[in-house]
Amino acid sequence: MKKISLSVDAVQISVEQGATILEAARQAGITIPTLCHLPKKISQESHCEVCVVACEGREGLIKSCATPVEEGMVIITENDAIKAHRQERVAALASIHFGDCKAPCSLTCPGQINVQGYIAHVAKGQYAEGVRLVMEKNPLPFSVGRLCRRFCESRCRRVLLDDPIAINHLKRFVADWCMSNQVDLNIQKQPATGKKIAVVGGGPSGLAGAYYLAKSGHDVTIYEAEKELGGLLRYAVPEFKIPKKVLDYEIATILKLGIEVKCNHRLGQEVSMDELNSQFDAVLLTIGAGVDQPLGLPGSDLPGVRPALDFLRKYNAGGEVKQGKSAAVIGGNNVAMEAARALLRQGYEVSIVNPKKDISGLGANPVAIQEAEKEGARFLFQVDPCEIRQQGSGLELVMNQLELSEPDKKGKQKLQPVPDAFDVLLVDTVVYSQGQIVCQSDETPAADVALSPKNLIKANVKTAMTSMDKVYAAGEAAGGSRPLIQVVSTGRKAAESIHSAVMGLAPAPAESRFNFTRGKSAEDSKVLERFTKQERTPMPTRTPETAVLDNEEVKLGFDEAAAKREADRCLECGCMAFDDCDFKTLCIDNDINLNKTGMGTVPAYSLDQSHPMLDVDLNKCIYCQRCVNACAYEALDLSCVSKDEQGVATGISLSFNDNCVHCGNCADFCSTGTITKKDVLSPILNEETRKVRTTCPYCGAGCQMQLKVKGDTIMEATSESHLAPNYGALCVKGRFAFNFAQDKARLTTPLVRRDGKLVEATWDEAYDVIAERLTKVKKEHGSDSIAGFSCARATNEENFLMQKFMRTVIGTNNIDHCARL
C-alpha cells in the first residue's frame, strides 16, 4: 500500500493511501471532534460537519472524515474559522435537542446527591447500592433521611401529574434496610496518604468532613467536646425524630473507615489550637453553633426561662423534670419545633409564639411545623414578645401585637407594632430559640480564628479556609443555622478543599453547570403520556394522640413494597447517557451558551419503548446517524422528513427492522441519550466507576468485554473495538444478560440437609459434613465409588483444582464435565 505524507497541526505524518484526514490525524494522536464518524465505516451522505479542518491552498473548510489524504497536504485542525464553524454547527443541533441532562431533583439537591440514581436502585431492589450512592455525597443517610428539608421534592416533575415522589422516605428506607439486614457496605478507601487531619467537633458536618477525608486516605482524628459523637443530632434532636440506636449505627458506619475519636475533648480546654496545629497537617473546625442567641428581653434571666438547646440537651439526656403545665416557645426554627414537641411529650400545653404573619414566615422545615401542630402545639402569630415577668410561681409573657402596614410603593406590607396593644400569656416555663451561634463572645474557643459579627467563624465559602493557616471551618459554626443537608454538604466540600491543599493538588475544577433542561412547563404531554396517575405513598405514621405519649419514633418508615411502589413512580427525567454524551462534551468544549443559542423547548416525539432491550427518545436525536453507522446488521431505519438550511432535521423516525439481533451496539455508540438501554436505570453523575475487562461467560467465542462497575453493582457491559477476538462486537447475551450475577435467588450461604430439609449452615459445618461423608463412602466402598462433575462455565484454575481434588484427595479418575452436553 502506498504511503502518503502530510502535515497535521505541523506534525509530519505518513499514512496509507485512502485514509481520511480524520484517520490520519488520529494516528498522529490528534483528535478531531466528530459526532457521526466511526472507524472503518464509510460515512453517510449527510455529515455532522463538526470535523471540519482547514487545508492550506484550499478555500473554505473541508470535512476531515470524508476527505482522503493527499501528498503534501498541510492541515490545520484548530483556528478561529474552524471554531466558529463548529460552534455554529453544534448550536444548530442543540436547538432541537430536548431533554434533561440532570433531573430537576438531582439539580436542586444542595448536597448534589444523585437523587434519580438512588431512586432507580430502590426500584431495582439494589438497596445497598442505593445507600452507597447517597453516601458518595452524604454519609448521613439515616439522619438526613429523617430530617431533610427536601428541596428535591419541591422540584420533582411528577407534580405535573400528581404529587412529587417521596424521595426522602426512600433515602431513609435504603438506609434502614441496610441496618436491619446488617449489610456491610464495603466502602473502599483510597490508599493511605500519610497526612494527618484533625476534625474538631463530631456533629453532622464534622462527621461528613471526617468521612470524606478518611475515604481519601488521610489519617483522621475527631475531637469531640461531649461524651459522644453526633453533635446536635444527638443533643438537640429528640429520640422521637432520630432514635439513638439509629444515630449510633449511622456514626458506626462512618467510623468503619478507620477514624480515631477523642470524646470529652473540648477545644480550648482538653485540647488547644496550638497542639492541633503542631500535630496535624490541617484542622477542620466543625464545632457547630451550639449556643442559643440570647433572648435579650427584660426578664430573660428569670428562672423558668431557658434557651431551647439547654432544654433539649437535658430532655434528651432524660434529666428534664416537668415544672407546671403550660409552656411558651419563642421562635420559629427547627430547634423551636423540636423543643415544642418535647414539651408536649412532657405534658405541657404548648404555645409557639412568633412575630411572623403566618406559618409561611417560619424558618423551620414545614414538615416539622406540621408535626408540632398535629401533636397539639398552638401557634400564635403577629405577636412580638417584649418582656417576661414573674407572676406568682408562673411567668407572664408580654407580647406586642403586630399588624400589617399600608402597602409601600412596591405594594409590600410590613408587620409593625400596634401601639399600646399587648397580649399577655400566662405560662409556667418559657423556652426560646432565635438562632444559634458558636459561642458567647467572651468565650471564643480559638482566639486566633476570626469570628464574624454574628459570632460565627469566618470562613471562605468555597475553600472553607479561616483566617488561620491550615485551619478550615464548616457546618453551622461557619454558616449559622441551616438545613441539615447543607450542613453535611459544607463538611464534604471542606474535606475536598483540605484534600487538595494537603496533597498539593490544584483545587478540583467545579462541575460544569452546563445542562439541557426540559423546563418546568406542563407542556410535557408527550413525556408524561406514558405514565398514569398514582398517588404518593404515605409514610406510615403513629397517630399524634399516641405519639405524644412517649418518646418513640413517630414515623415508622416504608416497608419494601411501599418503597418499590414509590420508586416506580419516578419519571426518570435525567439522561441515562449523562456520563457518556459526546454531544454534551462537544457543547462544553465549544463554549455553547444555551441561554443564547437556544435548545429544544417542546417535545416533538413520544418515547418509543417497543424494542425489547432499548428505549428511543427522538427528542434528543441530533440526527448524527452514528447509530446507523455502528450497526453491523443494517437493522436501523433512520430518516427525517426535512432539513432546514442549517441541516437541522425535523420529523425524524427511527425503527428497527427484522435484521435486529438486539445486540445493543447502537446504544453504546449513540452520541446523545437518544438510544438507551432499558436495563440501565441509574444515571451516573460524575461518580467514580470502575471498568473491569473480562471474558464473556456465555458461548465459546471468548468475547472480551468491559464491565462498568459502580460500588458493588455491574451497571452495564460494553466492548472495546481494538481487542481480539470480537473487536467490539457483543451479542444480546454479552451486553445485557449479566443480571443473574446479582439476582436475589443467588445462594448466599451453605446449606446442609438436616431431617430431610436443606437448612443454612456455616462453611465449617458444611465442610465437616462433606469431609466426613466422603471419607466414609471412600472407606466403605473405595475411591471409585465417588464421582465428580467439573464445570465448563468455571475458570481453568477451578477446573484444574477440581480434577486435582478428585485425583489426589479422593483418588479416582471419575471426573468429567459437560463437554459433551
Added chain:
Amino acid sequence: MASLAITFGSGAMTNSIADVVNNKTDLFFMIGSNPDTSHPTIGLRIHQALDKGDAKLVVVDPRRTKLAERADLWLRIQPGTDVALLNGLMHIILKEDLWDKDFVAQRTEDFEEMQEMAEKYPPELVSEITGLPISQLEQAARMYAAPGRNAIYHGMGITHYHTGTDRVKSIANMAMLCGKVGVEGGGCNPLRGQNNVQGACDMGALFNTMPGYGKLDNDQLFDRYEERWQVKLPRHPGKPATEIWDNILQDEIRALYVFGEDPAIADANIGHVHKALDHLEFLVVQDLFLNDTAKAADVVLPAACFAEKDGTFTSTERRVQRVRKAVEPPGMAKEDWQIISELSERMGYSMGIAGPEDVFNEVCELLPQYKGLSYARIEDVGLQWPVPDTEHPGTPVLHTESFTRGKGLFCAGIYMAPKEPVDDEYPMLFTTGRHYARYNFSNMTGKTEEIDDIAPEALAEVNPVDAERMGIKAGDMLRLASRRGTVDIKAKITERSQPGTIFTTYNYEETPVNFLTLDALDRLSRTPEYKLCAIKVEVLG
C-alpha cells in the same frame, strides 16, 4: 473433541476467528452449526466476510437457517445422516481425482483404509440416505475440494449424536484428503458451546485423560505428577459423566460432587437422572443457584460467578483469556477455587495455593500447551495455545508443519443410522437448538427480564406441509411424546423446519424438552444423542 485428538493429536479448533475477520477463508463449509444463534459474534463475522465478496458458502443443515438462505449451496440433509454425506463427498472427491495427493502422502497415514471405506458410499446410495440429489453432492464435493483456503465449521449439530465422534472423524478425513488443514483460512473448526468447555478439557476434567490431554498409560507423566503433587494417583480410567446415572442405580457410584452443573435439567432423558439423584447416598452441589440438582443435594455450597472472581477461560479458538473480579460474591458465597482448596485442606491434603494465579502457574508448569503462559503475558490480549515458551507468540493455526501427533491419521468411519428412526408409532423426528438470546437454561439469561420479551417461550417449529397434514395451526398447544417422556409446547409454523422434523429451542425450564431426548451414547466420547429422536405429536388445540 475426542476425535480430533485422535486424528490430528489436538482436540480443538485448528484455526482462528481472525481468519474470518481478516477474510482469509475462500470457502466456508458449515455443517451442523448455526453460529447466528449459537455464536452470534462469530456468525456476524462470517456474514461480513461473505458480504465483502469473494468467499463462498456451503451449508449442511436440515433447518433453513440465515446462513442456509444465503449459501451458494445449501444441502438440506436428512437429520443424522452426516457421516454418509461426508463419506459420499470423499467418494466423489476420490473418483473425480480432486484430492491433494502430496498432502496425503507427506502428512497422513492409514489413507488406504479410508479409501476402501469411501468406495462403499457411491452417490446413489448417499443420495438415498441423505435425501439430497446427486448433483448437489457432486457440487459440494467439487466446491470443497477446489483449490483455496477452505474451512469446515461444525457445532453441536455434529457432536450431539451417538455417532458424534464418527462425524468429526469424517470431517477430519475430508479436510486431510483435500489438504485443507494447517493453512490460514482453512482447517477443521469445532465451535465450542460453552465459555470454558475448551479449558475444562485442557485442564483434564475428563475421565480418560490427565491435564493437557496426558494419557493415563503414560507412566513417565504420572511419575511427574506424583512427584509434583506428592500423592499416588489412580491410573485406570474413570466413569464418564453420562454413564454416572446407570452407575449410581447399580450402586457402583455412591457419592457425587457436582460443581456448577445442573444435570437434573440439562442431561438427556432427565427422568432417569432424577431417579439416580434420589438413589445417591451423598450428593454435594456447588452452584450459584438452588437449581434442580441442588434441591436433591445433602450439602449445597454457594459459589461465585464469573464477575466475582479472577482466573482464565480458554475460548473455542484455544485463546487463554483473563477473567477478572468486578464485584464481591453475595453473602457468604465464595470463589470456587477457594472452596475446593479449603475442602481439600479439611480432608487432609493441601493444594498449596493462595489464589488463582498460583493455580495458573501450576497449570503452566505441568501442561505443555500452556508452558509459556502467565497472567502477565495475557494481561491485554489472550494467547492461543500451544504456547511452548515464554517468548512464543501463540499459535493461531495448528498443524502447519506437522500434526500434533506427527502424521494425520485417517479414521474410516462407517455410517450408522440414527439410534431412533421414525416408525408408525413415533413418526416425526425431533431436534433441538439454542435461541440466540438465551443460554442453556434460565439460571443465567432468565434473570434478565428484557430477554423474555425477545424469546418468551419455547416454540415447536413445524413445517407447513406437516402442519397441514396434521391439522396444526400456529399457536396450537402440541403434546410431543417420545419413548421416554412428554412435553407440551406451542406450535410455530415455519419453513425453517424440514418436513418430517420438529425443532425447538431447549432453553426453557418450563418446557423441559430433555424429557424427550435420547441418552444413547457415542461409543468413544460418551456424548448423548441430544439432537435426534423419534416422537409422536398430539394436537391439544
